[in-house]
Amino acid sequence: MDKRNEQSVFARYRKIILAVILFMVVDSLVIGINFYNTYKADESALSINLSGRQGTLSQRITTVLLLMQRSLDANDESSLVGNLQDSDLTVNIFNLPPSVVRNLKELDQTVTLFDTTLKGFSDGGIVTGGDGKPTLLTQVETAVSRQLVADTSEIWTKYFELLKPLLGEERNFSVAELKEAVSYAQNNNLEIQRLMNDLTTDLETVANKRASTLRIVLVIGIIVAFINFCYTVIITLRDLMSGDKKLAESRNENAEILATVHEGLFLLNKDKKLGTQFSESLPRMLHMDIVPGMDFMPILKNMVSSEVYESAVDYVELLLGERVKESLVASLNPLTNIPVSMLDKFGNTQSRYLSFFFNRALVDDKISHVLVTVQDVTDRVQLQKQVEQAKSMSKAEVETLLRLAGNDFTSLQQFIDNTSQALGQINEKLSESHDDTRALLHTLNYVLRLVHGIKGEAAALGIEALEGYAHACEQEMVAMRESGQELTSDSIVRVAVLLEGFYERYSSLANIASRLGSVLGTGALNRPDAAAAPIVHPMVEHVTHLAQRIATDHGKEVEISCHFDKLSGLPDHIVRELQSISIQLVRNALVHGIETPTERLTRNKPRTGSLSLWCEYLGSGLYEFTVRDDGRGIVPEHLRANFVKNGRLTPEKAAAMSDKEIAGLIFKPGISTADKANIDAGHGVGLDVVLEKVDTMQGGRLSVKSRPDSFTEFRIQFSAA
């Protein structure tokens, strides 16, 4: 316990401590008064006793004197005295009868006693007490007593003078002297008696007065002590009661907290057993009966996977041990967002998410327990999921917005139209009957081609969300196609589900485009007419944008030149086709044609590759569209090796084919020369899309020229009559 604690203890009990100290002081006072009282009472009793005795002594002296005279009278005086003629004849003590001698001895004692006692009353001193022992007699205090003592002393002084001859060993007194003393005694005895009586009365009065005062003081003291005692008791009781009340309150608060808190709370001891108190919500959350002292780990074991359980055991043990730092291992808690299935009140299975948080409970800096908090985080987890979903959804929307903000409404609208058309075509294809694997493969290839087209256009417009989805679909469908024998008609359902996903993304895109279109004014989405066409054809930007992005992704450098002036006069549908075609060819050129800067340098080529696209009018409504790169060219040996490596061709078959036949394969579906599938190329779709599109164009013809290590050139001729 530290100092502060001590202080607080004193502060808490200060009232009680003060009350007890006061009680002790008052009690000591009362006891002191009592002692004083008793002492004073003893003193008074002595004085009263002795003053009473004075009266008796005076009487005794008188009596003795009278007895002596009578005894002398009775005897022959002459036998006692030497000279009978003279009245002041001295008495011969040897002739005195024995009774007189006894009387004389008594007189001695009595006079001495009276004298010393009177002096004691007057000045204070040691006197012989009633028991014959010396006792301290105090001077009388009141004026009345003093006067009485003084009066007595005055009488006594004379009396004592008269008695002196009768006292002592050598009694030498005359009969006259005795007579004189007797007569003085007879005259004054009563007075002395009266004075001493008065003194007794006065002393008694004083003693009574003092006794009653002291009694009052004592009673007051006792009353004060009693009040103090009551006060102490009340304070103590009140403090105890308020302490009890606080304790009860805190106990009630504890119980209330445990009853109302949403979280599951409980303590885990060193043996990983539950403590006696836990929140009422705990059994509900864990969906089981909880008994104090039950093992925690088996409860957990039923709720989580074995790996999570193992980790949880380790984690709890670490927290119960002293070695690790709690704050430094919190991130390793394996019991967050744990999915659990439970029965709801209708008895239906419900999946919830729980998080367990563990905190050490320290007593004297030692870990005594681990406090476990269980939270139902289902809402949070679901919200998180929704936010993530919304994020990916809104990503597409934001991208669309950016396109629109980039004044590119025409191409966006075009993309939306194209995509809608492509999705419709896919759906129609899916609705056809698939009676065998060949039909399935056919559909798969068809869908792949269209999806690849969408991917390319989405990439060109920078709509990454759709491009990414298209890529994912493509990968999955390629995997389906690769599975060969295992391909069943069930796969068609999967394709339909993928299509649904496409539709969903597409419609959110179309939605926002139309909403923004209406905000920006319908004119925004109208196609610009030929006269208002910009000097630089919009396709230039798309192609450049796409090419630069792919080049960056593949670590390549490229300079692009586009000459599309001749496109301005062409109908929209042809421009659209040409854009789709150039997207595929640019992708192909950058992935397969142009080398990395390092490779180009080793081949004595400029570091930056060049990619040119242009369109020429050949006359008679005939146009020629060319895409040329200065990359590695189409190398039949290279292609052959790749086809064999990919398992497309057997080594024998590859060897048997001519270079031209091998080169022709790049236009067949399912062929790619990129080693690994990536978003830009490699699924073996692309050039087949180009060929298909050229085929649908009026007078469409496709030709390829290439020289290894030098260039590749695709030429598309078409008629726009």
Next chain:
Amino acid sequence: MKNIDESDIHSFVNAVSGFFLQVTEEKVEIRSAYLVEDGIKPTTFELTSYITLSGNYTGRIYFSAPRALIAHLLLMMQEPDRSEERLLDAVGEIANTISGNARKHFGEAMEVTVPVTQATKPDWLEKTVSPRSYAILVKWKQYRASVIVDIQTIE
């Protein structure tokens, strides 16, 4: 709203397939799967039954088949009575099987109505069915039939 996936669709088709397999020892095969869209109608036949789901999943599942298919089915079940009533009973039974599988698949927290059956080609269906519902065409012997899945999940 969350979309259903192919396992949900398969559970319904498998119910139909299971029914045929049990009764005729010949299962049905999927021939096509597509989305009901503008211009692409759901495929329906003369006999149709459907169940309505409510709860976490809401919507309808339809089974539609030509009269000839159901008649053939009754024949294989050695049911001499091939009246309209019997035919409707049979499509209703198939819808019941779908309902049972739906319960198993989605859990009990879902209510399913008793099947409703109809003996004319339901032209109303293409108007009421939600866009992008799944239409799955199946084949049994030489016949075609369809399962139309028009459900959404609320989560």
Next chain:
Amino acid sequence: MMKKEFTLLIVDDSAIIRSRIARILSDPRLGFIRMTGMAKNGMDAITQFMQQTPDIVTMDITMPEMDGVECTEKMIAFSPNCSILVISALSDKATALKTLKKGARGFLYKPFTDEELIAAFLELVHS
């Protein structure tokens, strides 16, 4: 009770991480930590550890030659009082927990911020 000075050995196979931790040590709040060595693999770490017997070790998990789990075990066997802070990009909590069971005192996820590392060091030397 805080000792006046703590010695530190940094174990990580990434040079970037090593120099980053060393840089963060220049924070005035960590003036009491003196780096005595850096190791880029488990074997190297053990050799240096035995020579320097540092008070604190920052330990990577995935390393060539000897991984952090084994390394931690050996270090604790040699000097049970040293404080080992595991710094790892592991998404696998089980391995991290295993290292802690071998005697490491704390765990920090990669990537970490300067503040997180400083806080972890302060926590480690406290008490």
